[in-house]
Amino acid sequence: MGLETYWATDPSEVLRVRQGFRLEEVEPRGTPGFAGGRKEAETSLAEGAAIFAEQQEMLFAGNQMGDDPRRILLVLQAMDTAGKGGIVKHVMSAVDPQGVQYAAFKQPTDEELEHDFLWRIRKKLPDGGMIGVFDRSHYEDVLxxxxxxxxxxxxIESRYDAINEFEAELSASGVTIIKVMLHISMEEQKARLLKRLKRRDKHWKFSPGDIDERMLAPRYREAYQMVFDRTTTPHAPWYVVPADRKWYARLAVQHLLIEALEAMRLDWPVADFDVEEQRQRLMVS
Amino acid sequence: MGLETYWATDPSEVLRVRQGFRLEEVEPRGTPGFAGGRKEAETSLAEGAAIFAEQQEMLFAGNQMGDDPRRILLVLQAMDTAGKGGIVKHVMSAVDPQGVQYAAFKQPTDEELEHDFLWRIRKKLPDGGMIGVFDRSHYEDVLxxxxxxxxxxxxIESRYDAINEFEAELSASGVTIIKVMLHISMEEQKARLLKRLKRRDKHWKFSPGDIDERMLAPRYREAYQMVFDRTTTPHAPWYVVPADRKWYARLAVQHLLIEALEAMRLDWPVADFDVEEQRQRLMVS
Structure with a gap:
């Protein structure tokens, strides 16, 4: 318990969106709270992975044996190439896949459009004991x-309130909500898109629409600022994570997950059977 | 492509259930096709993980960009403690979690019991480009x-035919089905259950019902034999994997997945846009 040893200061304090937060003041190449570089970050990520995995197993176990309804919802939002997929791959792969529910929200289908914008979101909420990861989310509906x-x-104006009510309801039912915006610079995005165009095994990750979206980046930044202003609540905080350095973003998101799990004060569930009695039954079986 | 270098002979040839197969002839401590021990198996599993991950990414990419409908369904069946969870954790964690759809089938709910036994199964089938993993399955309904x-x-008698029809339909729609029974000995199961009883952090994995089931092991073996006799088909083969040595079972299942993916002759999808045109758009954006 307590801050993982490789942090100089608690990154969540710095990354958390508070009153007066301005997106334009965030440095996408920054590494708040971490003094090392890529090498150190990789070692630290592996160290954190063990802590994360044990905490996740206790969360899962508490639901399996004790019906603990608590769960985590990690919401990932970002411009293209910011590294949402890499977070899923490099952070979430540390824990047992049985305990993770992943959902990607793309352009809504016709059926989804016939319903309230939260309809498709509700269907993908994590069950008790699980960590849910949303790759994009209901925030697309205000972005x-x-x-x-x-x-x-x-x-659109009415959706901010709807989101706050929805998240308050989730929180009351035992969901710890962690909302993350991965923030990359225009230069870094250009470099990453170029790389996708250069490599035959990366073409599938590229779409001409990515450039259309890129051209709208200033308007997206305004829309994100509005999201932070309107949907930052104590029970569903936003964290803006500098993401030009992938290794930093992964380590920071891993920390947010560990912190949320530790705040639950998890422990192994107490057996609901007599251990010695079962041992004796087993020995003669 | 081709058999991974660390196999002495192709394990799938030996593990595959064929005409005249007898479960009682399988040695649960065996390691067919693999000459090394635990250490070598761990190194090999890491080597195979890289092959598996690249193949899986091509499967996923082909669906994202080219709408390739193909997908894989891995069905895991076994007695308690045989290591289904370990397969998910140690084999599937090699690939991007975004490309895996995991479903565990426990005791059916009242709603599920009101429907045909395949109803809940159909709802959890993997989408195109995905690898679906069933931790238990429709085979519980004949076990x-x-x-x-x-x-x-x-x-129950009618279900074997229903299963064969269902799996033929899946196969025709692009699903490669791999059915695995993990086979452990009674002695090994006793040791593993004892371990769960001894460790406070493993109590949640134990249930007194596990011993009740264990006492019925001879009848389960008969029911499995009937499953092999009745539901072994060219398009949905069964593999019985000796599982007393966890490291062997993991390596063998990883191989079955690699083999299935390689049989698809996957490649990176061809860009559906003009790469040079997009590069120029990007440079001025």
């Missing part, structure tokens, strides 16, 4: 929907 | 259901 005017302005 | 007489004999 791309706002930038590309996919819904009337008053409808 | 525990038969042993504990949870359904009339003629109903």
């Amino acid at each position: 791309i929907a706002k930038v590309r005017e996919l819904a009337p302005a008053d409808e | 525990i259901a038969k042993v504990r007489e949870l359904a009339p004999a003629d109903e």
Whole structure:
């Protein structure tokens, strides 16, 4: 318990969105709280992975044996190439896949569009004992929907309140919500998109639409600022994680997960059977 | 491509259930096809993980960019403690969690019991480009259901045909089905259950019902033999994997997955855009 030893200062303190937060003041190449470089970060990520895995197993066990309803929801939002997929791959792969529920939200289907924007989100919420990871989320409905005017302005306006109510309800039912925006610079995004175009095994990750979206980056930043202003709550905080250095973003998100799990004060569930009695039954079986 | 270098002979040839197969002839401590021990197996598993991960990424990419509908369904069946969870953790964790859909089938709910036994299974089938893993499956409906007489004999009898039809339909729609029974000895199961009873952090994995099931092991073996006799088909083969040595079972299942992926002759999808045109757009953006 306590801050993992490789942090100089608690990154969540720095990364957490608070009153007066301005996205434009965040340095995408920064590594708040971490004094080392890539090498040290990789070692630290492996060290953190063991802590993360044990905490996750206790969360899972508490639900399996004790019906503990608590769970975690990690919401990942970002511009293309910021590294959402890498977080899933390099952070979440440390824990037992049985305990992770992953959901990616792409362009809504016709059926989804017929319902309230939270309808498809509710269907993918993590069960008790699980860690849910949303690759994009209901925030797309106040991000791309706002930038590309996919819904009337008053409808979008009403969604901030709907989101706050929804998240309050989740929180009350035992969901620890961690909302992360991965923040990369325009230069870094250009470099990453170029790399996707250069490599035949990366073409599938590229779409011409990525450049269209990139050209709208200033409007997206405004939309994100509005999201932070309107949906930062004590029970569902936002964290803006500098993501130009992938190794930093992964280590920081891993820390947010560890911190959330440790705050639950988890322990191994107490057996609901007589251990010695079962041992004797087993010995003669 | 081709057999991974660390196999002496192709294990799938030996493990595959064929005409005349007898479960009682399988040695649970065996390591067919592998000449090394635990150490070598761990090194080999890491080597295989890289092959597995690249193949899986091509499967996923082909669906994302090219709408390739193909996918894999790995069905895991076994007695308690045989290591289904360990397979998920140690084999599947090699690949991107975004490409894996995991489903555990426990005692059916009241709602599930109101429907045909395949109803809940159909809802959890993997999407195109994905690897689906079933921790238990529709085979419970001819295993525990038969042993504990949870359904009339003629109903159970009709299920073998229903399963074969269902799996033929899946196969025709692009699903490569790999059915694995992990086979452990009674002695090894006793040792593993004892370990769960001894360790406070493993109590949650134990249930007194595990011993009840253990006492029915001879009847389960008969029910498995019937499953092999009735549901072994060219498009949905069974593999019986000796599982007293966890490291062997993991390496063998990893191989079955690699083999299935390689048989698909996957490649990186061809870009559906003009790469040079996009590069120029990007440079000025």
